[in-house]
Amino acid sequence: MDGLEERRQRITAAGRIVVKIGSSSLTSVDGGIDTGRIEQLVDVLARHRLSGQEIVLVSSGAIAAGLAPLTLAKRPKDLATQQAAASVGQGLLMAQYTAAFARRDLTVGQVLLTAEDVIRRTHYANARRTLSRLLGLGVVPVVNENDTVATDEIRFGDNDRLAALVAHLVRADALLLLSDVDALYDGPPSRPGARRIEYVGGPADLEDVEIGSVGSSVGTGGMVTKVDAARIASAAGISTLLTSAANAGEALAGKDVGTWFEARGGRTASRLLWLRHAAKPTGRLMLDDGAVAAVVQRRMSLLPAGVVKIDGRFTAGDAVDLVNPHGTAVARGLVNFDSAELPALLGRSTRDLAAEMGPDYAREIVHRDDIVLLGRR
Template sequence: MEGTEQGRHRLVAAQRIVVKVGSSSLTSAANGSIDAERIEQLVTALAEHRLAGQEIVLVSSGAIAAGLTPLTLARRPKDLATQQAAASVGQGLLMAHYTAAFARRQITVGQVLLTADDVIRRTHYANARRTLSRLLNLGVLPVVNENDTVATDEIRFGDNDRLAALVAHLVRADALVLLSDVDALYDGPPSRPGARRIEVVGGPADLEGVEIGSVGSNVGTGGMVTKVDAARIATVAGIPTLLTSAANAAEGLAGKDVGTWFEARGGRTASRLLWLRHAAEAEGRLVLDEGAVAAVVQRRMSLLPAGVVKVEGRFVAGAAVELVNPAGTAVARGLVNFDSGELPALLGRSTRDLAAELGPDYAREIVHRDDIVLLRTR
């Protein structure tokens, strides 16, 4: 495990950083409305690093919270339609705050609203990456949020922590910073006497026995568990992550010993594989026999027609599907090469026979090994 000081130096030296801030860090504790002073403090910390040459992408919650006061809502609504209405009113107000605050420091910002489809579908994913890259090349500081006005319960990220981790990978960030109203990860509830700050997390073993809260604030959706999950997504993809409070943003970005530092545990993952594992919604399922499960999971081989016993769902070629064992447990996820309507006639047959009968297009795998991510190792 690298030392705390050495690890945090990677944040100071980072060329491109994704910073996520939660609703509770931007709102007043009294009424849940947007707090202009808190935004100013955050912008001051980020602007210093942007003007020093670092590229910053800000993933900001707060649209729904910003819409509460104008709509005379006492608290975050529970029904989806009112949440969408609040987001519609609040998103413009939130961006007005950011635009004015950064403009006072001669920094231009651009709004990027994403839905889960933008990282689930490969063409959308490529478009989002291209837009963000161009904004950064033009010297713009992108402000990203989930498009709550159109997202539904079925197609949403659920929290901006996960979105931030995926955006960090999408823009090939050198580091991710997660800001909330809690200054670090502790080995138990921070309010408990004797709770100890966890300074560095080098891997899953460092979190064994740690109580991680799952309840977010009154104006947000995430809790500490979503932040730890986001850090896991980022670090496995080679992106170190700092978790701390918005009040500690300046110190954290300066490499000071605040918050919890999650060390990167892997190399850069191919974009489509991270997309497939963490963002893709499976459109169908392929039930494999035991031999195919062993081939895919243990020997890392492609999935051939002979090993598939059943097709579930409707999908087109290129869709993400789950590969499940005979008991129905998902063992992997992959991008299928055939439409669901074509597959029943292929199941249980060798590619040689299929090619002889139907032509060379049917000599290919149902799912190529390069388009498979494992969900289980056995």
């Protein structure tokens, strides 16, 4: 047995697995839920759950499921209509899962998350506690983004990234990403001669790979978001297998299907994973050379004295990019001040600011614990 076969066997031995399935793998051509597809997926997952593995299912499909009842021909582009479709479709989707798992003597629990649930410490602790308790009770959690309350400013945007963060949240042993494509290829799968990539050990393995970004008509993803999710998970020490929903049984049995992304690195804070891989920065802070060196090389906090310019409008707690004098983003962080407050602070020492404006201004613009370095993943 070669090294790759041994790695694939890890998924059969995994005690806890997060499985993500996309909208296009659950719905029919008219946008409604395909009961047959749900039954096939649940049959595979139930067998593994009943054999002793813990399963967390991250399922897209709520918006897609709501299209037909609302007589919408395709996925809406505006957020309000997406939220309306999700509100209608989420109940239909969960009803299908509840019935399908019940026929196999398993109980499911719905867990709707927003981005704040993985970046705000109290929310994060509560989400982890709830998921852990559900698993301890033998329940199969079915997770989705809470589309009905998410906003454009703070949302995952697709369930691939959500699945990677949930895998980290529940300390999963493996992540299985299921879609309508059986693997990652070195070019468009429809192109003659396109070759399946069996193994990705790190970023260098994908440097010359052409990755498509177009998702289905009912989903938001595409291969780009799936590869990004695999990168997030692997960087957090979680091996990931990417394949099609039709291959779910073979994938969980350790067979030679899909693309295996090797785990690398160790566990890190979920909010920092989100900050690097999923957050949408609302502004930019331009740093002088000294501040760039302090943040990037010495991993220090960003102080007012090192900031020369700000761009954008943001509030305390928002994600902002930290850029060097050439305008290149070198890091991203959670800012401690509103953009309206910062112009009066730039270039000044915290000691002077505290003396003039009060002790509340003797703090960092971005604390080192809330900074992630950008660059090659």
